[in-house]
Amino acid sequence: MRVAIAGAGLAGLSCAKYLVDAGYTPIVLERRDVLGGLVAAWKDSDGDWYETGLHAFFGAYPNMLQLLKELGIEDRLQWKEHTLIFNQPEKPGTLSRFDVPDIPSPFNIIASILRNNDMLTWEQKIRFAIGLLPAIVRGQKYVEEMDKYSFSEWLKRQGVGERVASDVFIAASKALTFINPDEVSSTILLTALNRFLQERYGSKIAFLDGSPTERLCQPIVDYITEGGGEVRLNAPLKEILLNPDGTVKGFLLRGLNGKPDEVVTADFYVSAMSVDPLKVMLPEPWQQIEFFQKLEGLEGVPVINLQLWFDRKLTDIDHLLFSRSPLLSVYADMSNTCREYANPDRSMLELVLAPAKDWISKSDEEIVAATMIELEKLFPDHFGKDNPAKLLKSHVVKTPRSVYKATPGRQQYRPPQKTPIANFFLSGSYTMQRYLGSMEGAVLSGKLTAQAICESLPEASASNLQTLTRTPATNAATA
Numbered sequence: 001m002r003v004a005i006a007g008a009g010l011a012g013l014s015c016a017k018y019l020v021d022a023g024y025t026p027i028v029l030e031r032r033d034v035l036g037g038l039v040a041a042w043k044d045s046d047g048d049w050y051e052t053g054l055h056a057f058f059g060a061y062p063n064m065l066q067l068l069k070e071l072g073i074e075d076r077l078q079w080k081e082h083t084l085i086f087n088q089p090e091k092p093g094t095l096s097r098f099d100v101p102d103i104p105s106p107f108n109i110i111a112s113i114l115r116n117n118d119m120l121t122w123e124q125k126i127r128f129a130i131g132l133l134p135a136i137v138r139g140q141k142y143v144e145e146m147d148k149y150s151f152s153e154w155l156k157r158q159g160v161g162e163r164v165a166s167d168v169f170i171a172a173s174k175a176l177t178f179i180n181p182d183e184v185s186s187t188i189l190l191t192a193l194n195r196f197l198q199e200r201y202g203s204k205i206a207f208l209d210g211s212p213t214e215r216l217c218q219p220i221v222d223y224i225t226e227g228g229g230e231v232r233l234n235a236p237l238k239e240i241l242l243n244p245d246g247t248v249k250g251f252l253l254r255g256l257n258g259k260p261d262e263v264v265t266a267d268f269y270v271s272a273m274s275v276d277p278l279k280v281m282l283p284e285p286w287q288q289i290e291f292f293q294k295l296e297g298l299e300g301v302p303v304i305n306l307q308l309w310f311d312r313k314l315t316d317i318d319h320l321l322f323s324r325s326p327l328l329s330v331y332a333d334m335s336n337t338c339r340e341y342a343n344p345d346r347s348m349l350e351l352v353l354a355p356a357k358d359w360i361s362k363s364d365e366e367i368v369a370a371t372m373i374e375l376e377k378l379f380p381d382h383f384g385k386d387n388p389a390k391l392l393k394s395h396v397v398k399t400p401r402s403v404y405k406a407t408p409g410r411q412q413y414r415p416p417q418k419t420p421i422a423n424f425f426l427s428g429s430y431t432m433q434r435y436l437g438s439m440e441g442a443v444l445s446g447k448l449t450a451q452a453i454c455e456s457l458p459e460a461s462a463s464n465l466q467t468l469t470r471t472p473a474t475n476a477a478t479a
């Protein structure tokens with residue numbers, strides 16, 4: 001059976017991979033000339049990679065880790081020390097660490113919090129621990145109910161002081177969703193905290209050993225093509241064609257470079273596009289269906305990724321850092337963290353600028369200049385003195401609409417993978433799965449879509465489903 005999938009981000013590729021496992025023939029159609037969607041990367045004329053985003057993998061990513069294992073590429077993740085590292089803006093150039101000892105959860109996380117005295121007072125630690133109790137005791141149900149509050153509101157309701165919000169959670173909120181705690185749904189941070197408290201290595205961070213396009217997406221494509229499927233770049237979906245009964249008749253692809261448009265037909269169809277392009281492509285009859293109308297409640301959030309190459313080494317830290325800068329979110333010196341980008345003599349910083357709504361329309365020069373000013377606070381020894389580090393080159397990648405904007409009340413708008421249209425399914429990290437807008441969420445959504453397709457044909461797919469359930473989708477939220 002053929003399945004046409006629009007979008008070769010991680011969700012579309014994961015969906016195709018699991019459909020191959022279940023005996024289907026997927027054909028993935030990607031609009032751009034590059035794989036990966038939000039993890040896409042390009043090589044510049046010097047042969048250096050530049051990426052859509054700095055991507056950190058977590059121990060609490062079971063579906064991603066399983067996928068890498070199934071592809072035989074789990075050794076491409078470079079695991080870092082189990083610690084979270086924050087800059088201290090009030091003491092430029094200094095760092096505060098939450099070192100997580102190798103003892104069972106949640107004691108490892110509790111110990112890391114108790115041992116850190118730079119960022120939280122004892123009173124704040126105790127208040128925060130008490131505030132978290134309902135989430136620990138009542139679990140995911142409570143976490144979902146809290147979607148009506150922003151994280152700042154939730155902290156206030158739990159009686160946790162303002163400083164906790166300003167110190168630790170601005171950094172966490174920006175890193176997870178590219179927005180601040182006064183805008184973000186408390187479900188997001190509580191979900192992440194719950195995972196970290198429940199899984200011994202949940203908060204352990206890894207980096208891929210090279211570009212996501214080549215080192216992560218290409219092996220999935222190879223697996224799909226070896227299994228009889230196909231992945232086509234430069235194949236933009238232009239229109240979803242319907243049968244008289246409202247089911248999908250075909251995907252109409254826009255012909256590029258003077259070529260005519262083309263219709264691709266299949267037994268099933270999947271949109272693995274992000275939510276914004278899907279919304280504008282909904283066929284007119286579907287726009288009357290409540291299921292699709294709800295998509296209006298979701299939209300992508302802007303974010304900017306910078307890569308800066310310097311004439312010297314700025315740091316030897318081999319880890320993700322939370323900048324705690326108003327302009328920036330997380331960053332890393334990729335010349336230390338990533339094997340393919342390694343350089344013993346020169347740093348290459350990769351930094352995420354968020355929230356980015358006021359910056360997305362500014363020029364690259366303005367964005368780089370503002371970032372350089374922030375670097376004076378992060379690396380005072382190397383900037384603003386007689387012999388400041390020299391910026392050799394830079395790349396700025398702006399994404400005006402990235403993952404869905406996780407403001408309060410969004411959970412109710414996130415659709416399941418199965419739609420009211422019998423032969424049409426959704427995939428993407430914005431669809432309902434417990435891992436929010438992340439790589440893990442994208443991979444899990446793809447797997448759930450493949451399962452939903454198998455389940456829609458019970459008699460034909462019983463054996464196929466067995467294949468898939470040998471690698472069950474880990475998704476307590478939908479279980």
Ligand SMILES: Cc1cc2nc3c(=O)[nH]c(=O)nc-3n(C[C@H](O)[C@H](O)[C@H](O)COP(=O)(O)OP(=O)(O)OC[C@H]3O[C@@H](n4cnc5c(N)ncnc54)[C@H](O)[C@@H]3O)c2cc1C
Binds near residue numbers: 009038057
């Ligand atoms: C700066 C940044 C940093 C991030 N950091 C992290 C991180 O540290 N950890 C983490 O887990 N996640 C991170 N993420 C989030 C993660 O990248 C995404 O959640 C995930 O990659 C989304 O995958 P997706 O397949 O759901 O969507 P997308 O990647 O958006 O894929 C959708 C695909 O559909 C294609 N498409 C759109 N329209 C059409 C059309 N008409 N026809 C055909 N194809 C079409 C697009 O080109 C794209 O390839 C980050 C994202 C960004 C932008």
